[in-house]
Amino acid sequence: MIKYNLKCKNKHEFESWFSDSKEFEKLLKKKLIECLFCKTKLVKKSIMSPRISHRKKINFPNKEINKMKNDLAKLRKFVEKNFKYVGENFPREVRKIYYDKKRNKNIYGITTPKETQELKEEGIDVVSIPWVNNREN
DSSP states (O other), X not given: OEEXXXXXXXXXXXXXXXXXXXXXXXXHHTTOOOOTTTOOSOEXXXXXXXXXXXXXXXXXXXXXXXXXXXXXXXXXXXXXXXXXXXXXXXHHHHHHHHHSTTOOOOEEEOOOHHHHHHHHHTTOOOOOOOOOOOOOO
């Protein structure tokens, strides 16, 4: 399967999947591809970034990656030592702290992207931290 970004003569952009590039060309010649928005059949491929898969692991600059992992591991250690884990109750607990100004404690836990967005919309500052596995350094 291949996914193409497509653009019609009216500059509408949309995506579509095809079994392969030959299938795309065949359908295009037969005018069986149309714009989702305006139904024109004058469609062409748009600029897209290819998806490349490797069987081998990609070698990133190990020094930089290891430094980031170490920094994140240190941050995790600090959070676990100085903050209370509240798990999936994080949205409820952080609201209690935010709206009851008397309480002031450090917590961490789990939220969904939707819950995180709702908290931010309420004016509650929350930060997502990439959680690296604990390992001996």
